[in-house]
Amino acid sequence: MSVLVYTENWDGKFKKFSFELVSYATGVAKMLNTVVTAVSIGKVDESELSKLGNYGATKIISINNEQLAVFDSQSYTSVIAEISVIENASVIIISNNNTGKAIAPRLSVRLKAGLGSGISRLPLSLEPFTVYKRTYSGNAFAHLVIRSDIKILTLAQNSFELVETPANAIIENLNPSVDGSLLKTVLKDVQKQSGKVLLTDADIVVSGGRGMKSPDNWPPLVELATLLGAATACSRPVSDEGWRPHEEHTGQTGKIIAPNLYIAVGISGATQHLAGISSSKYIVAINSDKDAPIFQAAQYGIVGDAMKVLPKLVEAVKEIRK
Amino acid sequence: MKILVCISNVPDTTTKIKFAEGNNSIDTTGIQWVINPWDELSLTRALELKDDAVNGIKAVTVIHVGTAASEPTIRKALAIGADDAIRVNAVSSDAWFVAYQIAEVAKKEQFDLIICGIESSDFNGSAVGGMISEFLGIPSVSAVSSIKFENGQPVMIREIDGGKEVVTVPAPFVAIVQKGIAKEPRIAAMRGIMIARSKPVKLIEPVAVDPLTQIVELEKPAPRAACKFVDADNPVQLLDLLQNEAKVI
Ligand SMILES: Cc1cc2nc3c(=O)[nH]c(=O)nc-3n(C[C@H](O)[C@H](O)[C@H](O)COP(=O)(O)OP(=O)(O)OC[C@H]3O[C@@H](n4cnc5c(N)ncnc54)[C@H](O)[C@@H]3O)c2cc1C
Numbered sequence: 385m386s387v388l389v390y391t392e393n394w395d396g397k398f399k400k401f402s403f404e405l406v407s408y409a410t411g412v413a414k415m416l417n418t419v420v421t422a423v424s425i426g427k428v429d430e431s432e433l434s435k436l437g438n439y440g441a442t443k444i445i446s447i448n449n450e451q452l453a454v455f456d457s458q459s460y461t462s463v464i465a466e467i468s469v470i471e472n473a474s475v476i477i478i479s480n481n482n483t484g485k486a487i488a489p490r491l492s493v494r495l496k497a498g499l500g501s502g503i504s505r506l507p508l509s510l511e512p513f514t515v516y517k518r519t520y521s522g523n524a525f526a527h528l529v530i531r532s533d534i535k536i537l538t539l540a541q542n543s544f545e546l547v548e549t550p551a552n553a554i555i556e557n558l559n560p561s562v563d564g565s566l567l568k569t570v571l572k573d574v575q576k577q578s579g580k581v582l583l584t585d586a587d588i589v590v591s592g593g594r595g596m597k598s599p600d601n602w603p604p605l606v607e608l609a610t611l612l613g614a615a616t617a618c619s620r621p622v623s624d625e626g627w628r629p630h631e632e633h634t635g636q637t638g639k640i641i642a643p644n645l646y647i648a649v650g651i652s653g654a655t656q657h658l659a660g661i662s663s664s665k666y667i668v669a670i671n672s673d674k675d676a677p678i679f680q681a682a683q684y685g686i687v688g689d690a691m692k693v694l695p696k697l698v699e700a701v702k703e704i705r706k
Numbered sequence: 707m708k709i710l711v712c713i714s715n716v717p718d719t720t721t722k723i724k725f726a727e728g729n730n731s732i733d734t735t736g737i738q739w740v741i742n743p744w745d746e747l748s749l750t751r752a753l754e755l756k757d758d759a760v761n762g763i764k765a766v767t768v769i770h771v772g773t774a775a776s777e778p779t780i781r782k783a784l785a786i787g788a789d790d791a792i793r794v795n796a797v798s799s800d801a802w803f804v805a806y807q808i809a810e811v812a813k814k815e816q817f818d819l820i821i822c823g824i825e826s827s828d829f830n831g832s833a834v835g836g837m838i839s840e841f842l843g844i845p846s847v848s849a850v851s852s853i854k855f856e857n858g859q860p861v862m863i864r865e866i867d868g869g870k871e872v873v874t875v876p877a878p879f880v881a882i883v884q885k886g887i888a889k890e891p892r893i894a895a896m897r898g899i900m901i902a903r904s905k906p907v908k909l910i911e912p913v914a915v916d917p918l919t920q921i922v923e924l925e926k927p928a929p930r931a932a933c934k935f936v937d938a939d940n941p942v943q944l945l946d947l948l949q950n951e952a953k954v955i
Contacts, residue, residue, distance in 0.1 A: 490846065524732075524924045527925075529922050
C-alpha cells in the first residue's frame, strides 16, 4: 500500500504548492501507516526532484517522455493510473488547480476511485474514510465519505502547512509506454504571462472593485501590490467593464483563491465575490460605506474613500520598509 | 454536428444556506433554483456556435440528472434556446453517479461535443465533465475559456497557471468550460418561453449504479472574528496589525 502524490512542475521547477501536496500526502500516509511516492512528469533535474523528499516522499518516480510534453488529460491519466497500480496506491493526492481538475475525475473513473475535491484538512476519519470538503461555494463544508477502495483527493491550495519531514528519497526514472492513440491534444500556441506575481500563487492579493470608480484610479492600488509583493485582482463588474484584465476577476465565476492576505478596496462583498476569496486567511476591507457586507467577512477594516486611503497606505508601507 | 450541454440545478447564488434536520443536506424551503452559472454560459456559447450556420450545428440538447423538481430549470434552458432536453429521472447522488448516467445516454445518441461547466456552485466538485469523458474514452479539454470551430475543427483556449494555450482535439470530445466562454448568459425572451412549453423533454430512467461518495454532515464555515476598524488617517496602525498580530506582511 502507498499514498501517491502527483507533483506538477512549471518549466522544470516545483512551487510551494507542490510541497504542500507532498506534506499533505505524508500526513495521510502517517495516518495509514504507509509511505509516500511522488510522481513527476516532465523534464525536472535530480536536485529539484530531491526537494520532494524534504517533505516526506520516500520514492520519487520521474517520467521524462517527449510524448508527454503537451498536457493531454487522457494520456496523463493513463500514466498516473499505471503507476498507481504498480505502487499499489490506496490514496492518490492531486492539486485542485486546472491540471488537477483535468486529471482527477478521469483517474477516478479509470480506477473506480471515489473523488473528494477541494480538500483542506487531513481525513477526518479512516473508517469510514471521511474528508472535509468545500461546498456551496464556501458557504458550507461537507464531511464526505468515500466508499471505494481507492480514494482520490484534490487539495486546495494554501490550505495545508508545509511540514518538513526529511526522507531518504530514492529517485526512479521510469519510461512507461505511452499509448500514442491517446495523445489527442494538439498544441497550436502558448501565451505566457511573465514578470507578474500570479494570482493563484500569491501570498498577498490587492483587489479593486467598482468603488475604485475608474480604471485611471488603479496606479496607487498597483503600487501597493508591488510594494507588498502582491498580485492584483478585481471584482467581476471591474473586469466586465474592461477596467482590468479578465484573469484578475475573483469570485464564484472567476478565480477561487486562498491567499494569506486579501485586501479588498471598494468591493461591496457580494456573496458571489466572497465565494472566491472566503478561504483567505485574513481579509482587509477598505470601503466608504461602513455597512458594506465586506466588513462582515473582514478582520481589519478602514472606512474611508479609497482614493484618499490608498496613497496614505502606500506611503506607510514605504516608511516601514525603509 | 450535435452538441450536448450538461445542466445542473443549483440554489440561486445569493441563497443563505441553511441545513435541514440531520445536518447532511440543505433546507430547501424558499430556495430559488437556477441553472448552474457555468452551465448557463455553456449553453449560451453552444447556441452562439449554432447561430453561425457555417458551423453546421444541427441541434443543441441539454441533459440533466435530477427529479421532476428540476423541471423549471430544464424549461428555462429550453426557453433560452436549447432545441430539446433529456432528464435522467434520479436523485443526483454524486458526481460519479451523474457522469455515469450522462455517459450512458451519450453512448446511444452520438454527440460531437459535450460541454460541462468547470464546477457546480453547490457541490464544487469539478468532476462531472472529466468523468463523462473517461467513461466514454474520448478526449477532454479543461479550463476552456474560448471555443470556436475553424474548418470544422474545434479550436480552444485553455487556461494554464500563468498563461493560456491554444489547443485542438478531434471530435467527439468534452469541453469543460470556465470564465470567458461566453460574455453574458443569454436571457429567455417571451417568445422563447412560449415555445419552450412545446419543446420535447425526453425522460430516461437511470441505469443502476452505486455512488462512490456520500455527504454525511454539513457544517458552517468557522465564524470569523469581528472586524477591527482602523482610522482612515492612521494606515500605519493597519500595517502594525498585519505585521505583528496577523503576521501576514
Ligand atoms: C451568477 C452570478 C455570478 C457572479 N459572480 C461574481 C464573481 O465571480 N465575482 C464578483 O466579484 N462578482 C460576481 N457577481 C456579481 C456580484 O453579485 C456583485 O455584483 C459584484 O461582486 C459587485 O462588485 P463590486 O463590489 O466591485 O461593486 P459594488 O457592489 O458596486 O460595490 C462597490 C463598493 O465600493 C464602495 N465604494 C464606492 N465608492 C468608494 C470609494 N470612493 N472608496 C471606497 N469604497 C467605495 C461602495 O460602498 C460599495 O461597497 C456575480 C453575480 C451573479 C448573479
